[in-house]
Amino acid sequence: MNNLDNIINGLRENGIEFIENEPMSLYTSIKIGGKCDIIIFPKDEQELFFIIRLLKENSRNYIIIGRGTNTLFKDARISFPVISFKKGFRHIKEIDSPAEKKGNSKISLRVGSGVALPTVLNYAVKNCLSGCEFFFGIPGTLGGAVRMNAGSKESVAGNIVESIEIITKEGVKLNIEKKDLQFSYRNLDVNGVGEGYFITGVTLSLVRAARSKIADNINVFKERKLRQPLGEYSLGCIFKNPEGDSAGKIIEEIGFKGFSNGDAAVSNKHANFIINKGRASAEDILGLINNIQKTALLRKGIKLSTEIKII
Ligand SMILES: Cc1cc2nc3c(=O)[nH]c(=O)nc-3n(C[C@H](O)[C@H](O)[C@H](O)COP(=O)(O)OP(=O)(O)OC[C@H]3O[C@@H](n4cnc5c(N)ncnc54)[C@H](O)[C@@H]3O)c2cc1C
8 A cells, every 4th residue: 555545545544635636726716736545634632642643654845835826736646645724713702811911902813824815804804803904805825925924015924923832744733832932024934943834723803893994995996906806816925025016017127027938927907916817837826927927037137926826
């Protein structure tokens, strides 16, 4: 029996959901990606602990995804098991605020990493909680948003995170306070913990506010999102903004707005979005990315680096 068979048998015996030979295009917002050997859907920590042990025993590396809204899977077969947070870790619960916060309207919200950002925002609006209005129009999971420090110029996930719960790749559960979380531009490093950690839960620090005030705050983001191709298959912004500049503006200036490579096209609405017009391959997208990077360097001396994760 090979390692993959061992993993499959272990999952079956423990009733853990998985699918073999599954196209990753079904699990990403840009609808692109080759088939993976296996995608596994843990629904809670107990299942995740078991999966981590199984992967360790079978010496397999792995890939973690939330809703795949910032990840481009290449067209080739993916032989590492994919662990998806799409189907589990969905709790949302207000918890007692620490003593020093009581009386100043601060609320701690404990949220599972598999909860989609629109769901977190809906909960916040319904319960008059302010602080996460910038989640409007960002389609990922909370785990993905924290890992990517997602957001905009007004705020980023790291600003409202109080602590996170993780399970390391060795299978150790840790609660990490903010002081040990190094948030940077579209990235999170956890002090003393290497790569490959699973975020299972996030405690957000929000404040009570009038619903009308929250609605006003959301309107700022609503207006901005009207200028993005939200109905198209995309991964959001492809490139990081260089310090003090805008990647979208640079791409427009070098003449790539609306430019296509096969079915991959730079959006006419927002030049930092590359869209899949229907049948684009990862190769088409990567070709376009490469072409933009080379031209930006040649014509403007600017090195554009990607914000998305490429697997
Ligand atoms: C239309 C559109 C608009 C967007 N707008 C914005 C925007 O305004 N601002 C912005 O910052 N981003 C934006 N994005 C990008 C994206 O939505 C965010 O980065 C999002 O938070 C990623 O979440 P995800 O669950 O899809 O992550 P994925 O793409 O699935 O994963 C991203 C990274 O996080 C890791 N990861 C995911 N879940 C976990 C977990 N539970 N534990 C550990 N690691 C994990 C993955 O391994 C990967 O490295 C947009 C995307 C689209 C398609």
